[in-house]
Amino acid sequence: MNISSRFSVAIHILSILEVNKTGTNTSDFIASSVNTNPVVIRRITGMLSKAGLVEVKPGVPGAKLAKDPSDITLLDIYNAVNVVEENGLFGVHDSPNPDCTVGRNIQGVIVPLFTSAQKAMENVLAAVKLQDIIQDIEALEM
């Protein structure tokens, strides 16, 4: 299992919108950079739009960032593309047997642990801004 590449593709899309901000970034153009189908790009761009990260209008070619890159965190993007449910990173078997000491208590014990493990991961994402990604990309081009 892994977290859907929608997340990494979304970061890729937003990076292009900033790096190539003077150009017209159509789904076809972005798709050729990501190396996928334009419909995949439009689907993800739609999610980013609903989350208020991107501005895009039917019929009007190209998309633009709706916010400054320093106001967008990786966690914002991660939430936008709906790759992991809130407190749902770890699957938990349901309906354990209440007639067993372990069965009737296991969920209450592990769910908070799973939640805090997930939060620790998400906190790392929250600490990185799109701006940092752009800077890293441009630094690699020097």
Place this chain on the structure above:
Amino acid sequence: MNISSRFSVAIHILSILEVNKTGTNTSDFIASSVNTNPVVIRRITGMLSKAGLVEVKPGVPGAKLAKDPSDITLLDIYNAVNVVEENGLFGVHDSPNPDCTVGRNIQGVIVPLFTSAQKAMENVLAAVKLQDIIQDIEALEM
């Protein structure tokens, strides 16, 4: 997407082995506590056995912990049941276009970030011992 419930089931299994250490914990018995099929339990127990966390022999009813509960961390269990590849929590789209500034650099930028996010999550798991789980379960019974 979520991380397979094999992980939570494995924690459940190991907890039973400790809490009911004086009894004979067959796959049928454990399955009735987890509320699943005995084969599912045997599959997971097999993984835990390969990882050296459990002792089980063909033909001999029941399984036993191979280590002290204070020497088993949730990370050990997580690794044993193979729910997430090393550095593979986040899926990354492959073959982005090298003719594009973003395309040729995006992977180099995001992979280390993904790795550190994953590690942060795994560090939380590493900090919890099976012994802690057992204590929490028993505390809830008081």
Place this chain on the structure above:
DNA sequence: CCAACATGTAACTACAATAGTTACAGGAAT
């Protein structure tokens, strides 16, 4: 005003992982 072009989205396919199930081979012990 309409032709050309882009976005939005439904519908379908292929593929992989998960979880449950049946069936049965093989080991252990009374």
Place this chain on the structure above:
DNA sequence: ATTCCTGTAACTATTGTAGTTACATGTTGG
């Protein structure tokens, strides 16, 4: 030798992902 258990192969159903085709809808320049 019978009985019970573990190990495992094989199959199913379900779900999520990613790619693709097709087409309706919206915009704009000539």
